[in-house]
Amino acid sequence: MSKAQETVLEIDLSALKHNFDYLKSKLQKNTKFLAVVKAFAYGSDADAIALYLQELGVDYFAVAYTSEGVVLRDAGVTKPILVLHPLPVSFETIIERCLEPSIYNWKVLDEFLQVASDKNQKNYPIHLKFNTGLNRLGFNLEDIEPIHSITNASEAICIKSIFSHLAASEDLTEKAFTEQQIRAFTSITEKFITVFDYKPVLHLSNTSGILNYPEAHLDMVRSGIGLYGFGNSEKENKNFIPVAKLKSVISQIHHIEKGETVGYNRAYKSEATMTTATIPIGHADGVGRQYGQGKGFVIIEGQKAPIIGNVCMDMIMVDITSIDCEEGDEVIIFDASHTAEHLANTAQTISYELLTAISQRVKRVIKK
Numbered sequence: 001m002s003k004a005q006e007t008v009l010e011i012d013l014s015a016l017k018h019n020f021d022y023l024k025s026k027l028q029k030n031t032k033f034l035a036v037v038k039a040f041a042y043g044s045d046a047d048a049i050a051l052y053l054q055e056l057g058v059d060y061f062a063v064a065y066t067s068e069g070v071v072l073r074d075a076g077v078t079k080p081i082l083v084l085h086p087l088p089v090s091f092e093t094i095i096e097r098c099l100e101p102s103i104y105n106w107k108v109l110d111e112f113l114q115v116a117s118d119k120n121q122k123n124y125p126i127h128l129k130f131n132t133g134l135n136r137l138g139f140n141l142e143d144i145e146p147i148h149s150i151t152n153a154s155e156a157i158c159i160k161s162i163f164s165h166l167a168a169s170e171d172l173t174e175k176a177f178t179e180q181q182i183r184a185f186t187s188i189t190e191k192f193i194t195v196f197d198y199k200p201v202l203h204l205s206n207t208s209g210i211l212n213y214p215e216a217h218l219d220m221v222r223s224g225i226g227l228y229g230f231g232n233s234e235k236e237n238k239n240f241i242p243v244a245k246l247k248s249v250i251s252q253i254h255h256i257e258k259g260e261t262v263g264y265n266r267a268y269k270s271e272a273t274m275t276t277a278t279i280p281i282g283h284a285d286g287v288g289r290q291y292g293q294g295k296g297f298v299i300i301e302g303q304k305a306p307i308i309g310n311v312c313m314d315m316i317m318v319d320i321t322s323i324d325c326e327e328g329d330e331v332i333i334f335d336a337s338h339t340a341e342h343l344a345n346t347a348q349t350i351s352y353e354l355l356t357a358i359s360q361r362v363k364r365v366i367k368k
């Protein structure tokens, strides 16, 4: 029987290498690879993940916010870092820490040009984001000429790449829409090249774009979830290894009589004599209340133990009536076989949400 001491998120760097190699095997030799390490590298450990990927020869990193890029620079990441959603308040920091902003609208373009020229920059690299149907961030085709007029007059910046983001690349029932996005991006790049008279780096594909739309790989791809071990389909999941394993320990076992209740609001009522285990992980650690009431389950001694009643802030109670186990035994919340995607699906959500919710209170252990 495996014993455990506390709740730990184990990060397996050999799984990360496997996923990186698999994704790269889908690309042409000269296609660049950008690793998306936003949100603590999808809830794992941004420093450890980024430093290892840097060692493996990744070309680029991306984060959502400037503060995340600063953390990577402090950790020793020297590769270029694209900040996907910077806000003007952080533009000075962006330049001071050699981070590269995604510029997605006029306000952000104007303010960045101002800060870059105030700081006497020459050819500071920026990335232009275009909207091709996600309707989240980005310029449109018609903006290219006016962008040219404005940026051509400035020595402070240079447009290093142009990019867009796919809305449903994992969903093959939306193939027609994705193909329309790819065509829209092609029109944008053709117009950009005509107006600016040079070709910047072009990128469009996230993980599922890499797997499902080879024609959309272009000069660089941006992968997040795939690196962490999920292919967004039953078939592709088999080619990946989840990097994160979340485990905990049985802190107490209770024998419950028929008619007793378990947990807050007496949300679980026992229908027969039963046994429960209390586990030190709760909604403050990232296992939300949506996993309670019998929806989610953990694995103890290789068997399913459903989460009963309400998830507490720091604990869950699970049904171990038919499991032979004792206090101090290991509990798997998710791992490579009971995956974060399986657990997420029990609460009608996706692996991305469960992984990124694992709070900073949970200890990270890096396995090489």
Ligand SMILES: *Cc1c(COP(=O)(O)O)cnc(C)c1O
Pocket (backbone or CB within 6 Å): 036, 038, 084, 165, 205, 206, 207, 208, 222, 223, 224, 225, 226
């Ligand atoms: C988060 C993000 C990605 C990564 O997407 P995955 O599906 O995790 O591969 C790529 N591009 C942009 C713009 C993103 O915001």
